[in-house]
Amino acid sequence: MASFSRSMFSNGNLKKVTLVAAAAAGVGLGIAYASRQQVQAGMNKSVQFPASMNYPDLKKHNNVMASHLTPAIYAELSRKVTPNGCTLDECIQTGVDNPGHPFIKTVGMVAGDEECYEVFKEIFDPVIDERHNGYRTDQLHPTDLDASKIRGGYLDPEYVLSSRVRTGRSIRGLSLPPHCDRAERRMVESVVCRALDKLSGDLNGRYYPLNQMSEQEQQQLIDDHFLFDKPVSPLLTCAGMARDWPDARGIWHNDAKNFLVWVNEEDHTRLISMEKGGNMKAVFDRFCQGLNEVESLIKSEGWEYMWNEHLGYILTCPSNLGTGLRAGVHVKLPNLSKDPRFDDILEKLRLQKRGTGGVDTESTNGIFDISNLDRLGQSEVQLVQRVIDGVDLLVKMEKQLEKSRPINSLMPK
Amino acid sequence: MIGILHCCSGASLEIASGTILLSLIFKHFRALSAIYPKYPVLIMANLNQKKYPAKDDFPNFEGHKSLLSKYLTADMYAKLRDVATPSGYTLDRAIQNGVDNPDFHLGLLAGDEETYTVFADLFDPVIEEYHNGFKKTDNHKTDLDASKILDDVLDPAYVISSRVRTGRNIRGMALSPHVCRSERRAIEKMVSEALNSLAADLKGKYYSLMKMDEKTQQQLIDDHFLFDRPVSRHFTSGGMARDFPDGRGIWHNDKKNFLVWINEEDHTRIISMQMGGNMKEVFERFTRGLTEVEKHIKDKTGKEFMKNDHLGFVLTCPSNLGTGVRCSVHAKLPHMAKDKRFEEICTKMRLQKRGTSGEFTESVGGVYDISNLDRLGSSEVEQVNCVIKGVKVLIEMEKKLEKGESIDDLVPK
Secondary structure, three states: OHHHHHHHOOHHHHHHHHHHHHHHHHHHHHHHHHHHHHHHHHOOOOOOOOHHHHOOOOOOOOEHHHHHOOHHHHHHHOOOEOOOOOOHHHHHHHHHHOOOOOOOOEOOOOOOOOOHHHHOHHHHHHHHHHHOOOOOOOOOOOOOOOHHHOOOOEOOOOOEEEEEEEEEEOEOOOOOOOOOOHHHHHHHHHHHHHHHHOOOHHHOEEEEEHHHOOHHHHHHHHHOOOOOOOOOOHHHHOOOOOOOOOOOOEEEEEOOOOEEEEEOOOOOEEEEEEEEOOEHHHHHHHHHHHHHHHHHHHHOOOOOEOEEOOOEEOOOOHHHOEOOOEEEEEEEOOOHHHOOOHHHHHHHOOEEEEEOOEOOOOOEOOEEEEEEOOOOOOOHHHHHHHHHHHHHHHHHHHHHHHOOOOOHHHOOO | OHHHHHHHOOOOHHHHHHHHHHHHHHHHHHHOOOEOOOOOOOOOOOHHHHHOOHHHHOOOOOOOOOHHHHHOOHHHHHHHOOOEOOOOOEHHHHHHHHHHOOOOOOOOOOOOOOHHHHOHHHHHHHHHHHOOOOOOOOOOOOOOOHHHOOOOOOOOOOEEEEEEEEEEOEOOOOOOOOOOHHHHHHHHHHHHHHHHOOOHHHOEEEEEHHHOOHHHHHHHHHOOOOOOOOOOHHHHHOOOOOOOOOOOEEEEEOOOOEEEEEOOOOOEEEEEEEEOOOHHHHHHHHHHHHHHHHHHHHHHHOOOEOEEOOOEEOOOOHHHOEOOOEEEEEEEOHHHHHOOOHHHHHHHOOEEEEEOOEOOOOOEOOEEEEEEOOOOOOOHHHHHHHHHHHHHHHHHHHHHHHOOOOOOOOOOO
């Protein structure tokens, strides 16, 4: 160290050192100044109030964000900004504007970009922990899209009317729907569509941008139950996800109509594999094939998905972190659903029931949408296997009850 | 970094290593997941935007009918995209309302007083067209002298109620699309305290929406005292519904004929109203209340209203610039309603008709809300007298139609 400094500051080098130091200082100041200018460009500078005066009133709120956002955390995190300019206020706006439901506890916050989960981890970590039933900050999430590991997966088509697997993927380097501007959203569309265009064989398909759709195309997509609409739920609109609709939004599907991609709805992409009947194995096979092929195609152009080993795949809503996977069936369980033990059975199997219109709907004719509860902490293969094994069991129980036989011996532990 | 060195001298090992160290620090400066600005940072611009040329961000205005889409050219957008007002409001924010709603007429909202000058290139032609040729070099006139109002009391057999409203914003604070919670709360405090010092027939009380129960809220809305919950697209796309009902409230005098809305579309909306057709009395109380409120705010806080010689009173929506006055009656005109010329007659007399639940609602029972069309370029006195004269004509027409007589000679050319 001493000799280093002696040689550094010897006469001959002094000039060079000073030059370097000056240049470094200049560049450093330049970066700091530019960042500050950029930061101030968007910032409400008329605000000279302490963070405590800006802390939202969450007294009537029942969402996960409100349960964990203390004034101290708010004060600390409102001094921070992600490199893309996303702020804490942007992330929590949806939770502030939507106090929540007495029965359903919504998450109450979203991410505007990948870095949000890190920059605002003091609030995201406890929210993730609660939402995912206990997930420690040091836990690693396993990713496994090897469909060959699935055992069975041929569910009884007498009972299982349809099978579906969906997930989301975000493109690294581009802001997420709550924060992105039109140029970024169009870039997402362009990157994803270039990849989807190259798919072939049974994945050969076509893209339908929302703002250029003909009446006929629109009607066909509605009839196929593929078309998505402008989000009306205030949970989404208050988060800014409906901005500029329908710019850069669209739907891609293969000719066989069993692999579908939504572009720029709630996430950059939502990928869906589905078909009538109970062949969940085939659905998951195609799902993995599609996902893996799209990934290698975007990689060949220098892009990649947002992913890290702690949170798995990064999506807009913390509830979809990890696998982002919902594997489900529409299944006829008119007898079992009337059994008082139904909800308990589902809970034990780590399954969730919904009506056939999707989340927040009621069941019709004893037909239920049954899917995995968990998203984070288990791999795709593990979750799909659980759904397969769970639905197999539910159908067995249903058959027993049909014949008025008891199901006690089948009850999960 | 290394380049600078090579220019200065042959790099010696010490300098090179020092430089490498420095460049590592700078490389990670951006990668360091947060920026720490001086003030609490609220909602910001998307910093990624600068990576993209403006043409990639230009909105798709296909099918849009707004003045925004008519006047915002790609060149203008390129020039103004990266500019922000001193409080950090950007062009993108100002136009979001119009981008999201192709059917809106204006499509622009101001986020602060400076919006009108910083983005004058866009706001000036929109204002000129909307306000019937009010040029950027024109000056607006203010006249709140109630003695100049016509003495005519409108026939109470036809005129159910009379009302005058305007808006006032506090200079130095951001407007509703951009305002943050602490500012909104400061405005609430400032205005409600000033109002609480009013006396005599103006003596009244403040009701905070945060503390009000749903039932009372609905009652006040049904009584036409309280503004609707901000659920319309105008409010939600423009960012004006954020944090509702935080910082919002209503103040009214004991007689319930002088009311102030706090933090709806503007910081304050001041309303004078009463049953019957004595518009002069309504206006007299209106101006008296306005003057006293302005004085109290100035005395207590030193703050003043946003106003200038060119645009008059500065309000959030460019449609309200100038006087910000909407002088209206609820009038029973069931026969006029059936006449195809009703709309045209109103327009010729510089009047606007609406349903009785306010803007964008339908008429119920032949009762219409008739008010002045103009806001900018004529004074308060002129606009109120215009309504009085126009409604008198409408009542004469209604009476004639009741008797089955023709109104042809009454129809304005």
